[in-house]
Amino acid sequence: MSISRKSLLLHLGLIALLFALGFLLPTYHQGNLARIMVLATYAVGYNVLFGYTGLLSLGHAMFFAAGMYGLGLAMHLGGLSPIPAFIVGLLCAALLSAVVAFLALRTIGVAFMIVTLMFAQTAFLTILYFGTYTRGDEGFVIAQATRQIMGFDLTSPTNRYMAALIVFGTALLITARMMQASFGQVLIGVRENEERTTMLGYDVFRHKFAAVIISGVISGAAGATYALLFGYVGATFATVQYSIFPLLWVLLGGAGTTIGPLVGAIFMFYLIDYSSGLTNAYMLIAGVVLVLLTLFARAGIVGEIRKRWVAWLP
Amino acid sequence: MDFGPHLLLAILEGAVGAAVLALTALGLSLVFGVMRVVNVAHGEFFMVGAVVAWFVADAVAGHPAFGFTAALIIAPLVAGLIAVLVDKLVLKQVEYDPEATIVGTIGVLYILQQTALMTYGPEPRPVEAPFSTRIALPWFEWGENGFAMFYPWGLSITSYKLFVIFAAAAVLVVFWLVMSRTRYGLIMRATQLDRETALAFGIPVSRVYSIVFGIGAGLAALAAVLIVPIQQAYYLMGAEPLLLSFIVVIIGGLGSVRGTVVAALMIGMSDGIISVFLSPTLSKIIATLLVALVLVFRPQGLFGTKAA
Numbered sequence: 001m002s003i004s005r006k007s008l009l010l011h012l013g014l015i016a017l018l019f020a021l022g023f024l025l026p027t028y029h030q031g032n033l034a035r036i037m038v039l040a041t042y043a044v045g046y047n048v049l050f051g052y053t054g055l056l057s058l059g060h061a062m063f064f065a066a067g068m069y070g071l072g073l074a075m076h077l078g079g080l081s082p083i084p085a086f087i088v089g090l091l092c093a094a095l096l097s098a099v100v101a102f103l104a105l106r107t108i109g110v111a112f113m114i115v116t117l118m119f120a121q122t123a124f125l126t127i128l129y130f131g132t133y134t135r136g137d138e139g140f141v142i143a144q145a146t147r148q149i150m151g152f153d154l155t156s157p158t159n160r161y162m163a164a165l166i167v168f169g170t171a172l173l174i175t176a177r178m179m180q181a182s183f184g185q186v187l188i189g190v191r192e193n194e195e196r197t198t199m200l201g202y203d204v205f206r207h208k209f210a211a212v213i214i215s216g217v218i219s220g221a222a223g224a225t226y227a228l229l230f231g232y233v234g235a236t237f238a239t240v241q242y243s244i245f246p247l248l249w250v251l252l253g254g255a256g257t258t259i260g261p262l263v264g265a266i267f268m269f270y271l272i273d274y275s276s277g278l279t280n281a282y283m284l285i286a287g288v289v290l291v292l293l294t295l296f297a298r299a300g301i302v303g304e305i306r307k308r309w310v311a312w313l314p
Numbered sequence: 315m316d317f318g319p320h321l322l323l324a325i326l327e328g329a330v331g332a333a334v335l336a337l338t339a340l341g342l343s344l345v346f347g348v349m350r351v352v353n354v355a356h357g358e359f360f361m362v363g364a365v366v367a368w369f370v371a372d373a374v375a376g377h378p379a380f381g382f383t384a385a386l387i388i389a390p391l392v393a394g395l396i397a398v399l400v401d402k403l404v405l406k407q408v409e410y411d412p413e414a415t416i417v418g419t420i421g422v423l424y425i426l427q428q429t430a431l432m433t434y435g436p437e438p439r440p441v442e443a444p445f446s447t448r449i450a451l452p453w454f455e456w457g458e459n460g461f462a463m464f465y466p467w468g469l470s471i472t473s474y475k476l477f478v479i480f481a482a483a484a485v486l487v488v489f490w491l492v493m494s495r496t497r498y499g500l501i502m503r504a505t506q507l508d509r510e511t512a513l514a515f516g517i518p519v520s521r522v523y524s525i526v527f528g529i530g531a532g533l534a535a536l537a538a539v540l541i542v543p544i545q546q547a548y549y550l551m552g553a554e555p556l557l558l559s560f561i562v563v564i565i566g567g568l569g570s571v572r573g574t575v576v577a578a579l580m581i582g583m584s585d586g587i588i589s590v591f592l593s594p595t596l597s598k599i600i601a602t603l604l605v606a607l608v609l610v611f612r613p614q615g616l617f618g619t620k621a622a
Contacts, residue, residue: 122599122602
């Protein structure tokens with residue numbers, strides 16, 4: 001069996017498993033997994049830029065927030081129905097990522113991290129500044145009655161779960177397909193050796209530019225989905241912490257692997273969920289995991305599995 | 315108050331902020347200059363300094379000056395020792411790889427911050443100033459009766475704030491003397507210029523790195539002890555000085571000490587002055603965006619000459 005056939009089977013199998021879990025899990029864990037799949041979509045988007053292209057951004061929360069506020073404000077103030085509002089969210093994320101890509105890609109390495117961090121901070125402060133519309137830190141709730149798509153009530157647990165699965169599955173299959181295509185191979189080339197990729201005649205800037213936009217739009221889709229499914233839009237999601245989270249999930253699951261983002265998000269979510277029952281200092285766990293990963297497992301869980309046992313893992 | 319006295323007051327308040335910021339940013343700049351790594355946990359060493367100062371001041375009985383003096387010595391030492399540990403246990407293990415260091419120090423940031431939350435608690439607490447006499451300042455004006463000197467209501471500064479400005483200036487001068495006139499300064503500058511050649515000349519580069527990282531954290535902690543009688547010690551207080559120090563180091567040119575001090579004065583003063591006249595959120599938006607653009611279009615900083 002060819003590797004691309006094997007990985008397609010793996011991804012479809014994973015989606016089928018998640019589909020089945022939607023009916024088997026008790027309500028509490030079903031709700032958790034719905035949330036995790038939305039966050040994992042965010043991580044999938046982050047992985048396109050960090051895992052495959054090798055660009056470490058510390059400001060992805062601004063794309064997540066762009067999708068979230070794009071959809072949220074369009075529904076809350078504009079009175080749009082969910083699907084047009086979702087498209088507004090995607091357009092906001094696309095526009096923001098194009099501007100950020102145009103400016104930030106002039107820098108590399110550490111400067112790129114700091115520039116993205118600063119842009120995200122600017123976005124966060126801008127949300128606070130326009131508190132009249134965004135309600136700042138407090139945020140706003142999207143009315144339950146408006147969260148319906150073609151008769152499906154997205155506030156019911158099972159519908160919400162399936163909607164999250166559709167968004168996550170789409171993002172997973174699109175990125176997996178993309179990485180097998182020549183476009184994705186060039187991105188990996190940029191990560192491994194930018195100069196050599198340039199020398200081979202590829203337009204590195206254009207590929208990086210596209211990677212930032214794809215990554216930003218997927219992150220924005222996750223933000224819009226989060227707002228739609230859980231009905232809340234707030235500035236917390238634009239803070240530095242929400243830029244660190246996808247980095248943490250991807251590093252933990254395995255940067256540059258297709259299923260790593262989901263694995264990392266599941267582990268981290270339950271680790272934090274469990275420890276916040278014990279102490280209010282639950283971010284301590286995130287800190288310890290980050291340090292341990294940097295020291296001992298730079299490849300992450302799926303990355304280590306691929307290195308040791310299953311070499312074909314996508 | 316009239317515009318003139320109001321502006322003078324804003325400048326004085328700005329000078330206090332600038333003095334503390336200069337020390338904090340100097341620590342970040344020293345670490346970046348010598349070790350070529352960005353320490354994202356720098357703001358947390360500032361926080362550790364403030365929190366330790368509170369514990370020390372709380373434990374020492376008698377006049378507040380005793381507690382404060384003890385804190386002035388102990389807090390930078392504690393922060394410095396933690397930093398040396400971080401250097402040995404984390405930074406050295408990843409061989410100072412720039413990206414791994416950033417991710418690792420983000421982890422250290424959360425560990426320090428959350429440990430403070432667990433031990434010190436979530437509420438902000440003040441440290442009593444060793445002395446705090448209110449000094450009214452005179453204002454001169456050409457009035458109807460010719461030249462007159464009077465004391466406008468509200469135009470005053472405390473003796474402690476003046477002390478902060480002078481103490482920070484003294485530390486900066488000592489730092490400059492150490493760097494430019496002593497053997498230790500020479501060793502640090504040699505390591506900064508060329509790590510390999512320094513190693514070949516028998517300089518223990520790995521120990522220099524530990525010490526530099528410790529001094530960087532110690533400077534942040536010292537700045538925090540100075541500010542803690544004016545602001546309060548709080549476990550989330552590290553974010554603001556981190557961001558401002560980043561701004562200063564970037565504007566001043568990554569790794570340039572002289573640029574850092576000039577930029578700290580500029581940013582600290584204008585932060586104090588602007589926030590008196592503009593909405594603080596708007597002024598922060600403008601400042602952050604400008605700094606990002608400086609980094610995009612002039613990565614060597616406004617004063618730096620060599621590429622970052």
